Structures are given as structure tokens and as C-alpha cells.
Amino acid sequence: MEIPSPQKGQVTIYSKNNCIYCAKVKTFLKDNNILFNVIDCDDFILDNKEQFLTFIQKLIGKEYRMFPMVFEDIMKPLNILQAYNNKC
Numbered sequence: 001m002e003i004p005s006p007q008k009g010q011v012t013i014y015s016k017n018n019c020i021y022c023a024k025v026k027t028f029l030k031d032n033n034i035l036f037n038v039i040d041c042d043d044f045i046l047d048n049k050e051q052f053l054t055f056i057q058k059l060i061g062k063e064y065r066m067f068p069m070v071f072e073d074i075m076k077p078l079n080i081l082q083a084y085n086n087k088c
Contacts, residue, residue: 001047003055004039006071011036014056014069016045022068041067 006012011029015022015038029036044052057063059071 001044003044003052005059007037012071013038014041014067014071015039016067017042019067021066025068025070 011034013022013025013029013036015026017040026036026038041052053063053065056069060069
């Protein structure tokens with residue numbers, strides 16, 4: 001199963017169902033009129049969790065296992081907490 005990469009020029013969220021933080025990030029982006037693309041990762045994790053984690057590690061250059069994973073552009077992680085704090 002091929003895992004989609006973040007797309008150039010848009011915000012991409014790697015998300016899981018029933019993830020409270022994923023829902024909060026999506027709400028924050030919607031409330032701030034920021035367009036985004038969601039990649040549901042449940043199937044990737046069920047199919048081959050290690051492959052998914054390796055994909056993310058190669059994408060950002062370090063091990064990362066928390067959701068959501070938000071990218072502002074190709075291979076540029078978005079610090080959503082910093083964006084949220086700057087807004088408040």
C-alpha cells in the first residue's frame with residue numbers, strides 16, 4: 001500500500017480516526033480558513049505499521065509516532081502548536 005506524500009503548496013494532515021488532537025487541529029485550521037488535505041492513516045498502520053513509521057521518519061528526518069502529523073509543504077513539518085499560540 002503506497003502512502004501519499006504531502007503535496008506542494010498545501011497543508012497536509014496525517015490523521016487517525018478517534019484522535020482528539022487530530023480533530024482539534026482540523027477545527028483550528030477550518031476556523032482560521034486554512035485549506036488542508038487529510039490523509040487517514042488507520043489503514044496504513046493496520047496494513048504495515050513499521051513501513052508507515054519508516055515513511056514518516058524519512059519524511060521528517062527523525063522518529064515520530066504521535067498524531068496528528070501536519071505538514072505545511074513537502075517535507076516541511078508545520079508547528080501547529082506555535083501557530084495556535086501565535087493566534088491566541
